[in-house]
Amino acid sequence: MPQNDKALLSRLKEQKVEFVIIGGVCGVLHGASLVTLDLDICCRFNRENLRRIEAAVKDLHPRHRLTSNKLPFELTAELCGSLKNICLNTDLGVLDCLSAVAGIGDYEQVWKQSVPYSMSYGEFRILNLDALIAAKSAAGRQKDLDAIRLLQAIKEKRGQQKDLF
Amino acid sequence: MIDEATLAQMNGEYFMPPDAGPAWRAAMEYGFDMSLVEDALQLTPEQRLEQHQRALDLILEVKEAGERHAAK
Numbered sequence: 001m002p003q004n005d006k007a008l009l010s011r012l013k014e015q016k017v018e019f020v021i022i023g024g025v026c027g028v029l030h031g032a033s034l035v036t037l038d039l040d041i042c043c044r045f046n047r048e049n050l051r052r053i054e055a056a057v058k059d060l061h062p063r064h065r066l067t068s069n070k071l072p073f074e075l076t077a078e079l080c081g082s083l084k085n086i087c088l089n090t091d092l093g094v095l096d097c098l099s100a101v102a103g104i105g106d107y108e109q110v111w112k113q114s115v116p117y118s119m120s121y122g123e124f125r126i127l128n129l130d131a132l133i134a135a136k137s138a139a140g141r142q143k144d145l146d147a148i149r150l151l152q153a154i155k156e157k158r159g160q161q162k163d164l165f
Numbered sequence: 166m167i168d169e170a171t172l173a174q175m176n177g178e179y180f181m182p183p184d185a186g187p188a189w190r191a192a193m194e195y196g197f198d199m200s201l202v203e204d205a206l207q208l209t210p211e212q213r214l215e216q217h218q219r220a221l222d223l224i225l226e227v228k229e230a231g232e233r234h235a236a237k
Binding site for chain 2: 003006012118119145146150151156160
């Protein structure tokens, strides 16, 4: 299955989903030379926003990728109130939507520690470098600890060269 | 006449920038190719994402080729 982050981001933007880019793609946007196989976002988990996510992916055959029988992603009022994360396989790749980020907090906290990045297809918010390092540190897997080494180096370089972004 | 340092770089040796701080040095010593990070930092975020997409496409292509080969 192809992973097309640009197309997924464009769709989320088109549907006005409230979200912040986190995880590996956030690291890539900060300049880390890593490759990540999914798109992770933190979003507001209210009914309206979840419906926007649903609209963004509804024609992409979305399925809950971690359910044993790959259940289709079909929101109900009950699900809107009980979901904390949505981990999807879609025709454009993996999209993981989280209501909170370990080491940071809920969506409000994540948003407060995010910065806007402009791209030709819209403006997106991504975790700032310190918050991303905190999140990776809280996740604590080997790949996160590896990424922290790179992110610390980038932070240091940015401290030296203020024109870098 | 190519000097020794240039020749070493041509042979793949990373030239540590004189202003490299401890975190930069630590990442390099850990094994990261910091020249790639230097290059990425010269790009816009959108260009970084496009570069990532190309790398991802290549990885998936190689993975699929491997799976096809294994299935033969």
